Amino acid sequence: MAGAPERVVSINLCTDQLALMIADEGQLVSVSKLSQDARGSAMAEAASALPANAARAEEVFAMAPDLVLAGTFSSRATVQMLERLGVRVEKFSAASSMGDIRAGIIRMGEVLGRQDRAAELLADFDTELARLSDAPARRPRAAMYFANGYTTGEATLAGQIVHTAGFANIATEEGFAAGGFLPLEKLTLTEPDVVITGQPYRGASRAEDVMRHPVIDRLKGRAATASVTDGDWVCGTPFVLRAIASLRDMRLEMEAAQ
Amino acid sequence: MRLLVLLTALVALLFIGSLTVGPAGFGGLSALAGGDGPMPLIMREIRLPRALLGLMIGLSLGLSGAAMQGYLRNPLAEPGLIGVSSTAALGAVLAIHTGLASAWILGLPLAALAGAVAGVALILLLAGPRGGSLTLILAGIALSAMAAALTSLVLNLAPNPWAANEIIFWMMGSLADRSMTHVWLALPLMVVGWLALATTGRGLDALTLGEDAAAAMGINLGRLRLTLVLGTACVIGAGVAVAGAIGFVGLVVPHLLRPWVKARPSQLLWASALGGAAMVLAADMAVRLILPDGDLKLGVLTALVGAPLFLHLIYKTRRGLA
Numbered sequence: 095m096a097g098a099p100e101r102v103v104s105i106n107l108c109t110d111q112l113a114l115m116i117a118d119e120g121q122l123v124s125v126s127k128l129s130q131d132a133r134g135s136a137m138a139e140a141a142s143a144l145p146a147n148a149a150r151a152e153e154v155f156a157m158a159p160d161l162v163l164a165g166t167f168s169s170r171a172t173v174q175m176l177e178r179l180g181v182r183v184e185k186f187s188a189a190s191s192m193g194d195i196r197a198g199i200i201r202m203g204e205v206l207g208r209q210d211r212a213a214e215l216l217a218d219f220d221t222e223l224a225r226l227s228d229a230p231a232r233r234p235r236a237a238m239y240f241a242n243g244y245t246t247g248e249a250t251l252a253g254q255i256v257h258t259a260g261f262a263n264i265a266t267e268e269g270f271a272a273g274g275f276l277p278l279e280k281l282t283l284t285e286p287d288v289v290i291t292g293q294p295y296r297g298a299s300r301a302e303d304v305m306r307h308p309v310i311d312r313l314k315g316r317a318a319t320a321s322v323t324d325g326d327w328v329c330g331t332p333f334v335l336r337a338i339a340s341l342r343d344m345r346l347e348m349e350a351a352q
Numbered sequence: 353m354r355l356l357v358l359l360t361a362l363v364a365l366l367f368i369g370s371l372t373v374g375p376a377g378f379g380g381l382s383a384l385a386g387g388d389g390p391m392p393l394i395m396r397e398i399r400l401p402r403a404l405l406g407l408m409i410g411l412s413l414g415l416s417g418a419a420m421q422g423y424l425r426n427p428l429a430e431p432g433l434i435g436v437s438s439t440a441a442l443g444a445v446l447a448i449h450t451g452l453a454s455a456w457i458l459g460l461p462l463a464a465l466a467g468a469v470a471g472v473a474l475i476l477l478l479a480g481p482r483g484g485s486l487t488l489i490l491a492g493i494a495l496s497a498m499a500a501a502l503t504s505l506v507l508n509l510a511p512n513p514w515a516a517n518e519i520i521f522w523m524m525g526s527l528a529d530r531s532m533t534h535v536w537l538a539l540p541l542m543v544v545g546w547l548a549l550a551t552t553g554r555g556l557d558a559l560t561l562g563e564d565a566a567a568a569m570g571i572n573l574g575r576l577r578l579t580l581v582l583g584t585a586c587v588i589g590a591g592v593a594v595a596g597a598i599g600f601v602g603l604v605v606p607h608l609l610r611p612w613v614k615a616r617p618s619q620l621l622w623a624s625a626l627g628g629a630a631m632v633l634a635a636d637m638a639v640r641l642i643l644p645d646g647d648l649k650l651g652v653l654t655a656l657v658g659a660p661l662f663l664h665l666i667y668k669t670r671r672g673l674a
Contacts, residue, residue, distance in 0.1 A: 241514050242647075243529070277645055278529045279376035279398055282390045298448045300521060301514035308531050309397045 098207025099161035099182075104129075105149035105172070106165035108329035109186050111137045112202045113163055115331065116211050124157055133293060136325040136333040151175035161205065189330020190251050192223060192258065198330050219332045226338050229260035234348060237264035237286035238323075239276070239310065241301040246273040252327055255334055259341035261288065282309055287348065289313045290341075292323050355612050359626035363407070366633035370403040371395065373637055375644045401532045406633045408535070408542055409527075409595055412587035414628020415621060417602020419549045422556035422617035423580050424479065426488055427607060427665055431588045432599030434488060435495030436471035440585075440592035441522040442499045442506070443467020447593075449510045461541050465589035471495060472581045524651030525596035527636050538590040545586025546625075548579050553618030560617065598651050600658020601628050607661060631657075 102117060103124045104110045110129035113122050114137050127146040132138040147153055151172045154162060159181060164173050166187040176183050184205045189195045196216060203212020236256050238246045246252045247265035249272045256263055264284050268276060281289075291305040291314075304310070326337040372378055376394050383395040413431065420429040431437050447453040447463030478491035503522055507515045555576040558566035567573060591598070605627040606620055613619035631654070639648040 242517075275645065277375035279374045279394050280645075282394045282398070283376045285390050298451070298454060299510070299512040299514035300448075300518050302512075304529050307397075307529060308533070309393060312393060312397070 099159075099205070101157070101159045102161045102163060102206065103147060103154050103157050103159040104163040105147060105154060106163065106168050106186070107135060108165060108188065108198075108331065109163035109202075110141060111135065111329055111331045111333070112186070112198060113206065114140050115215060116199070116202050116208050117206050118208060118211075121206065121208075123159065124154075132325060134325050134328050136329070136331065136336070138325070151179075155179055155181065163202075163205075188251070190249060191254050192334075194251075195219070195330040195332070195334060199332075215332060219335065222332075222335050223258070223338075226335065226342055227258055228342075229258075230345075230349070233260055233262040234287040234345060235264055235267075235284070236261035236288040236290055237276075237281055237284065237313075238290045239281060239305060240292040241299070241305065243275050243278060243281070243304050244273060245270060245276040245281075247271045251330060251334065252323065255327060255337050256290070256341065259338045260345050261341065278304060278307060278309060282313065286313060288344070290323060355609075355623060356626075359623060359630065363626050363629045363633065366630055366637070367403050367407055370406055370633050370637050371399050373640050374399055375640070397531060398529065401530050401535050402527045402636065403633070404535050405527050405530055405538070405595055406636045407629050408538060409591040409598065410601065410629035410632030411625045412542055412545065412591050412628070413598065413601035413632065414605045414624035414626070415546060415549050416584040416587050417628070418606040418617070418620045418624035419552055419556065419580055420584060420602070421606050422620065423552070423559065423576070424488065425559065428489060428603070428662070428669070430600065430603035431468075431584060432597060432601075433496075433603060433662070434471075434475050434492035435499060436468050436475065436584065436588050437592050437597035437599065438496045438499035438503070438523075439471030439474075440464045440468035440589045441597050442503045443470075443589065444593045445503050445506050445522060449506055449515065457537070461537055461590050461593045464593035465541060465585055467499075468585035468589035468592070469581065471499070472585050476577065476581065520649060521596045522592075523597060524649030524655075525592075525598035526639075526647055526649050527595055528647045530594060534594040538594045541586050541590035545583045545588075545590070548583030548586065550621065552576060552579055552583070553621050556617035556621070560615075596649075596651070598632065598654055600651075600654045600662065601631050603665075604654075604658045604661050605631055607665070 100121065102113060102122045104113045104122065105126050107126055107128040110125040114125065122144065124145045124147045125141045127148050129135040129141040130138055130146055135141060149168065149172060154176060162176055162181055162183045164183055164185050166185045173183050173185065186198060189198055196219065199212050199216050199219065203209045238252060238256065245265045247270040248254065248257055248263055253263055264286050265273060267284065289310060291310065294302045326333045368381065371381065383392040384400065386392060417430050420431065421427055443466050444460055444464040447460045452459035452463060474495060475491055479488040500523060504519050507519050555566065555571045558569045558571045563573060606624045609623045609627050610620060613623050635650055635653040638653055639650055642648055
């Protein structure tokens, strides 16, 4: 590799945030529009300082990047077009475990030529993760419940956050590894200690109504705090630690109350 | 009289049945009375509103189907088929996605009511007072297509990523995971509609002799028409607002029950109301038994029963269509 890239454009919400944390000043020239929206992005403020792109090949190419950061789920057509035009594209897959997050940080350091900064970030990540990983022998039971009654299992990043924070996941009891649709009646039967719901999107939808069903309010009422997922939960970045920490605080509060 | 007892018993039985089935398994009725734990919560907050809505919406669909068929003297008239449910759905979708529904509690049912009024009024205008089969069905198809397209457009333009997935709910209807809030939202408007439609019995009986004879018997046809429009719009608007458009109930039920009441429209009104409640409750039990963990739409089942009958009726009335 001939030196570090100098004009880096990121077109994926998660690579945006990793790059913002690791890139040198001036190295990152544009991030995706999504990362400027606080609903899904933990770094909306930092991202707003840079010009945004809508992840379209044409506008990205016009920025004359020497490296494009994309997710493996980014539009194939966009990525292929950029590659055909001779732009180097690095694809990052979505993290679904703490190990994936570590790997992502190391790789981002390598492609940006900022190994030292990545190592620093990684050391902080490891220390903090170790501090937060103190699950009790008897884990309280948490249910994640999203639009249309979708629940997430342990094979996902959200599931790992809940697991690391010291909770048992209802989805595992119900036989879901990655996730699936859990009817409201079945959720009620499991009597979870905590219900974690998602933050509703802009505008209204019937699919998200179920998160406001009176039964969910009743189930949440029994828990110490009603919790809601936010931008910290979306991407495999050190912000995941923030999500773990707030869930863990909730667990400690619950244990103290008992 | 025997029919009344029979239908009431059937509806009561299906109502209890609807309370006892669900993804969480069998629940004893005693859980409704009170107690703690998950089962009483499920019974009171999930299954009771579901069964009540099934009952209310079934009553509404059966009643409005019988009233429309009586007024137009056409067995093919049905709120779903002639596009009234679709225009009500358009009203409801507009209320939800413009924020009216969340800003004002009555926004949703009243917007659906407005959509339904527009739908019924347009149909009566297009099909004329006699409602010839061909014009009625063509007007219904056009109105349905138009309203469905506009509903899809609104949902596709909505900023919420889930909205576009909801097109199927508005076209097929479902009672899954509704709450008592929805019952209270729909009930007042429905009661008004039921009362209005119940008063049309004498007029509909007189109409069987023709418009001139009915007018000679002292029936105010203009008022009858207005009562019918508003009554139908109230019950359909309120139902669609909370459960989407459920088709064919108002077609199938009056057809099955007509011979039992000697084809008297006034008798058919209450018989169809009870029959409609039975059909919707039964269909809603069936969707939960066929696909316990999913959300099979109610309209799928009612269409599977209703569409073949619709074809049969078209076949029978093709001389009138020619």
